[in-house]
Amino acid sequence: MSNNHPLNIALPTIGTVVNVRQNHPIYAECQPADTLFKIVSGMARTCKFKSTGQRQIDAFHTRGDVFGFEADSFYSISAEAVSDCTLISYSRSGLAALSLNHQNLATELYTHCIRNLIRARDHAYRLGQSSAITKLASFLIEESERSANPTHITLVMTRTDIADYLGLSVETVSRTLTQLRKTHLIKFSYAREINLTDLNGLRWLND
Structure with a gap:
């Protein structure tokens, strides 16, 4: 991370590096959201x-x-590590105090908050789709946008994770991925390595 990054202002005083093992909790619903x-x-x-x-x-x-x-004082959802994670934890009250004197920090926090809201909106739309193939296409496009190579993605999460994200059964996720492979929209390099061989076709399914 660049030392000029706004959140690095907070690291020496209120930031703490935390390592969390795969599938271990980061925080739980109803804990203080501090x-x-x-x-x-x-x-x-x-x-x-x-x-x-x-x-x-x-x-x-x-x-x-x-x-x-969180808008309130307690977490409304839980957070867990999908893989081994290195995190920086920041005191919520400490960030609020620092933001009063560092406009760039306040702007960055606002930007992250808005990004999370946009993702939540997009995910609500995704869950509202009627077909499993549309949901999977939307998910693969989302992962493509995170990837350094838009036509190649590595699925860190399990198929159970994907199912719980899309509101589907694990069997439906597996069956739909097979359907996408048979129609030459995707190709598996390894179990969790996927080439998006027809990204435009996936986008068409998502429209």
């Missing part, structure tokens, strides 16, 4: 657990993302 987290490496998921034990994944967060924003 911390924001920025991902240095790895992937995290934010999710909601229903009384039945069913899980709905709200978002996946990767390097550079900031999450943990």
Whole structure:
């Protein structure tokens, strides 16, 4: 990270580097929402657990993302490490105080918050799609936009994660990925390595 990055202003005083192992919790629903987290490496998921034990994944967060924003004093969802993660945790009250004297920091926090809201809006639209193939196409496009190579993605998350993100069963996710492969829209290099051989075709499915 560049030393000129606005959040680095906060690192020496209120930022703490935290390492979280794969599938371990970062924070839990109903805990005090006194911390924001920025991902240095790895992937995290934010999710909601229903009384039945069913899980709905709200978002996946990767390097550079900031999450943990809440309007109230307690977390409304939980966060877990999808893979081994290195995070920087920032005191929410400390960031608020520093932002009063550092406009760039306030602007960056606002930008991260708006990005999370846009992702939530896009995900709500995705969940509203009627067909599994449209949901999977939208998900693959989202991952493509995160990737350094838009036509090649590595799925850090499991198919169970994908199913819980899209509101589908694991069997439906596997069957739909096979359907996309048979129609030559994607090609598997390895189990979690996917070439998007027809990105425009995926975009057409998503429209």
